[in-house]
Amino acid sequence: MRFTSHRLASRQLKRFLSIAVAVSVATTIAIALPTASLFAPIAPLFAQESRTQRIRFAPGKDSATVRSAVVRGTRDIYVLGASKGQVMTVKIFSVENNALFHVLAPANSNGQRRPLREGVVLWNGRLPETGDYQLVVGSSRGNATYQLQVIIR
Secondary structure: OOOHHHHHHHHHHHHHHHHHHHHHHHHHHHHHHHHHHHHHHHHHHHHOOOOOOOOOOOOOOEEEEEEEOOOOOOOEEEEEOOOOOOOOEEEEOOOOEEEEEEEOOOOOOOOOOOOEEEOOOOOEEOOOOOOEEEEEEEOOOOOOEEEEEEEEE
C-alpha cells in the first residue's frame, strides 16, 4: 500500500483497518452462531428488539391469527385499522400462560394513545373511534410463545 500524502494515508489506513475489523467480526460471529445456545453469556448478544407489524385481514374475513414469540423485556406491537362502533375481540394463547396484551386506541392530536385495556388474555369491546388501534404483546415472566387472535365485526 503506497501513501502519497498524510491525509490520503490516514484515509487509506482507516479503510484498511475497517476491512480488517469487518473480516474479523464476521469470522467471529460465524463461529459463535452455531454454539450460541451452549453458552448463556452469548445469548444477550442476540436479544430481540421490540417490533411493530400491521395485521391485515384476508378478503372477506373478519379475523386474523398471528403466531409468534416475544423475548422477556420486549414487546410485539400489532397495528390494525378499525371503525367506530365495530366490536373487536382479542384472545391470546401461550404455551406457559405468560403472554398478555394491551389494547390502545388510535393516537389523538398530540400523538398519545389511550389504553382501552391493559395486561389481559381476553378482551371484547365496542370501538370508540375510527383509526389504527394497537395491540401490544408482552410477557408476564420469561419468554413467551403465543398465538394472538383478532376478530372485528
